[in-house]
Amino acid sequence: MSRVVIAKTGLDGHWRGTLLVSRALRDAGFEVIMLGMARGEDIVSAAVDEDADLVGLNVGGRVEVVERILDDLAVAAPGVPVFVGGVVPPWVRRRLEARGVEVYPPGSKLEAIVAAARRLTRGSPPPSARPDEPPQDRNE
Amino acid sequence: MTDERRTASGIPVKGHYGPDDVPPSAREALAAGPGRAPFLRGAYEGMYRTKPWRIFQLSGFGNPADERERLLFLLRQGEGGIIMEHDRNTADHLYNVDHPEVVARREDVGLTGAVIIGVRDYETILEGIPIEDIYTHPGGAVVQHAPFALACFWTVAKRRGIDLRRLAGTGQSDFFLTYVGCITKQQIPPHAGLRLNGDITEFCLDHLPRWVPVSIAGYNGADSGLSAPDELATVFATAVEYLDALAERGRYEPQELSHKVGGVNFRVGMDFFEDIAKLRAARKMWAELLERRYGIRDEKARQLRIHVVTAGSALTYQQPFNNIARGTIMALASVLGGVQSLGVACYDEALSIPSEHAHQMSVRIQQILQHETGIDAVADPLGGSYYLEALTSELEARAWESFDEIQQQGGFVEALDSGWLHRRAARRQSEQWDEVESNTRLIVGINCHEIDETPFEIDGFQGTTDAWDQAMARLAEVRSSRDGAAARRALRELERVCRSNENIMVPMMQATDADVTLGEIGDVFRDVWGDWEPPIRP
Numbered sequence: 151m152s153r154v155v156i157a158k159t160g161l162d163g164h165w166r167g168t169l170l171v172s173r174a175l176r177d178a179g180f181e182v183i184m185l186g187m188a189r190g191e192d193i194v195s196a197a198v199d200e201d202a203d204l205v206g207l208n209v210g211g212r213v214e215v216v217e218r219i220l221d222d223l224a225v226a227a228p229g230v231p232v233f234v235g236g237v238v239p240p241w242v243r244r245r246l247e248a249r250g251v252e253v254y255p256p257g258s259k260l261e262a263i264v265a266a267a268r269r270l271t272r273g274s275p276p277p278s279a280r281p282d283e284p285p286q287d288r289n290e
Numbered sequence: 291m292t293d294e295r296r297t298a299s300g301i302p303v304k305g306h307y308g309p310d311d312v313p314p315s316a317r318e319a320l321a322a323g324p325g326r327a328p329f330l331r332g333a334y335e336g337m338y339r340t341k342p343w344r345i346f347q348l349s350g351f352g353n354p355a356d357e358r359e360r361l362l363f364l365l366r367q368g369e370g371g372i373i374m375e376h377d378r379n380t381a382d383h384l385y386n387v388d389h390p391e392v393v394a395r396r397e398d399v400g401l402t403g404a405v406i407i408g409v410r411d412y413e414t415i416l417e418g419i420p421i422e423d424i425y426t427h428p429g430g431a432v433v434q435h436a437p438f439a440l441a442c443f444w445t446v447a448k449r450r451g452i453d454l455r456r457l458a459g460t461g462q463s464d465f466f467l468t469y470v471g472c473i474t475k476q477q478i479p480p481h482a483g484l485r486l487n488g489d490i491t492e493f494c495l496d497h498l499p500r501w502v503p504v505s506i507a508g509y510n511g512a513d514s515g516l517s518a519p520d521e522l523a524t525v526f527a528t529a530v531e532y533l534d535a536l537a538e539r540g541r542y543e544p545q546e547l548s549h550k551v552g553g554v555n556f557r558v559g560m561d562f563f564e565d566i567a568k569l570r571a572a573r574k575m576w577a578e579l580l581e582r583r584y585g586i587r588d589e590k591a592r593q594l595r596i597h598v599v600t601a602g603s604a605l606t607y608q609q610p611f612n613n614i615a616r617g618t619i620m621a622l623a624s625v626l627g628g629v630q631s632l633g634v635a636c637y638d639e640a641l642s643i644p645s646e647h648a649h650q651m652s653v654r655i656q657q658i659l660q661h662e663t664g665i666d667a668v669a670d671p672l673g674g675s676y677y678l679e680a681l682t683s684e685l686e687a688r689a690w691e692s693f694d695e696i697q698q699q700g701g702f703v704e705a706l707d708s709g710w711l712h713r714r715a716a717r718r719q720s721e722q723w724d725e726v727e728s729n730t731r732l733i734v735g736i737n738c739h740e741i742d743e744t745p746f747e748i749d750g751f752q753g754t755t756d757a758w759d760q761a762m763a764r765l766a767e768v769r770s771s772r773d774g775a776a777a778r779r780a781l782r783e784l785e786r787v788c789r790s791n792e793n794i795m796v797p798m799m800q801a802t803d804a805d806v807t808l809g810e811i812g813d814v815f816r817d818v819w820g821d822w823e824p825p826i827r828p
Contacts, residue, residue, distance in 0.1 A: 161379045163473040189394040211398030239750030256607040
């Protein structure tokens with residue numbers, strides 16, 4: 151059974167999204183470790199200690215906080231994929247996608263999130279990935 | 291496809307309605323007219339002819355100077371009052387900016403509200419703003435933060451020589467935001483919150499006759515999943531809990547208290563008629579509840595005043611300008627339901643905190659309704675509609691059933707503490723989202739009329755990026771320049787009163803005036819009351 155750590159990076163306590171996603175993943179057969187609002191160091195140690203196959207970050211804050219966690223995870227738990235949901239404005243989304251993190255903004259379907267979790271825990275690339283086309287910034 | 295239709299809360303809806311669908315109780319309530327109990331048709335006789343609804347938007351981000359600038363902008367746009375929104379990391383948690391939980395997320399600081407260390411920051415924000423003439427919500431939406439936020443604002447007034455009796459505004463200290471909708475990492479338990487809200491209410495009765503001490507905000511329950519009947523039921527279940535606790539203290543009678551507790555908030559979402567019906571039912575339920583439960587006959591004591599915030603959860607990340615249309619529709623429903631004040635969630639809600647432009651649009655939507663449509667001319671213009679009256683009555687009946695269920699749980703605080711309320715909200719939220727995923731409920735841009743690329747993309751407001759650094763500098767400045775002995779004395783007195791039955795607002799006013807900081811108040815509260823364990827399980 152694949153293990154997914156779900157955490158909120160910020161101190162904003164809106165819990166609707168993480169609960170919906172956690173339950174959908176659990177119903178789809180994942181073992182979900184729900185950390186709630188957690189500091190970067192706690193997310194990293196949970197990913198290691200729980201031997202996570204995937205980390206899901208719910209973001210309600212700044213991209214710099216997320217990036218610090220991604221950097222720390224890359225060192226402590228290399229190869230463990232991360233996906234992100236929450237209030238992620240388009241420019242942040244592009245920045246995270248550029249480093250290979252999949253982003254599921256508000257309105258994303260749970261079936262798409264579950265499918266992503268299955269794919270990411272199997273280690274396959276996203277179906278939409280176009281290897282010869284890097285993500286485009288449409289404002290450029 | 292089936293022809294069966296239901297409202298958002300699941301009430302079956304027929305294809306058309308006639309006179310037989312209006313129950314006798316509704317006819318009686320209709321006959322009373324607006325401004326008369328049970329207030330089905332409006333809180334005031336003249337409604338918007340005598341008093342237009344107040345345009346009342348949430349705002350705040352970054353440094354105190356940023357918040358001041360945005361408040362002045364909104365006032366220039368024609369806002370009728372100010373709502374100061376504070377940083378969730380610090381304010382909601384009563385953490386100073388050097389708390390380890392905050393340092394770990396320092397870049398987040400100031401993103402969701404202005405960072406306030408103490409009364410000096412309030413002075414910066416309010417500089418040049420004539421607070422004696424402006425209806426103000428000075429923050430303190432979250433329960434443990436409210437006494438400090440209110441005391442800071444009132445202290446600014448006192449320092450300016452303004453008699454507190456002149457100030458008009460509202461507190462919030464809302465159990466729905468704090469314990470249901472947006473649960474903080476650390477929070478004093480609900481029983482302590484109940485005591486603080488009682489202290490604020492009595493302090494206002496003693497010193498601030500024009501102030502609404504606390505405002506029960508059904509919005510935060512509804513946006514977490516509670517249905518319209520549950521929103522009505524839980525708001526009034528909270529209100530009776532407040533009234534019972536205050537009556538037990540023995541200083542004021544329920545009749546003196548009910549008007550103070552009767553300034554409440556509801557969410558209006560996209561089910562147009564159901565939410566109009568909800569606001570009408572709310573007034574009637576409150577008037578009848580106060581008479582039945584406390585024997586209050588006085589009409590003014592039973593008059594419910596309603597603030598609405600349109601549903602943030604109804605707004606989409608996809609094709610964000612569609613949210614201007616949604617905001618307009620929800621604002622229209624709110625006005626047809628007879629609100630006293632209204633905040634329209636901004637079109638960039640799903641992306642960021644509001645940009646100036648998004649804020650301006652939320653104000654303009656309301657001004658267009660006020661000036662161009664004529665809907666302000668007649669009170670309760672839809673009153674007497676067969677459908678609306680049938681729906682209002684049905685909603686009321688279901689809300690009373692839900693109210694009784696909550697009482698069977700041991701009352702609102704028990705239902706909250708046990709997680710019963712959260713489970714109920716989560717179940718419905720999940721059902722609603724299932725309807726979207728299975729396309730039985732359509733949302734433009736989500737499961738129909740989607741587009742991959744939008745020519746009208748917006749990036750979301752980015753706010754200020756130096757709020758944490760600036761706040762660290764202000765914190766050091768406050769610590770070094772204040773009278774340290776006075777601050778320590780004030781904190782000791784606050785702690786003593788927290789452990790007694792005296793009103794904490796008295797030492798809280800002294801503490802804010804002595805430049806005590808947010809985090810120091812939090813340390814006292816945590817020492818005295820400890821932490822609440824949220825009953826949410828995956």
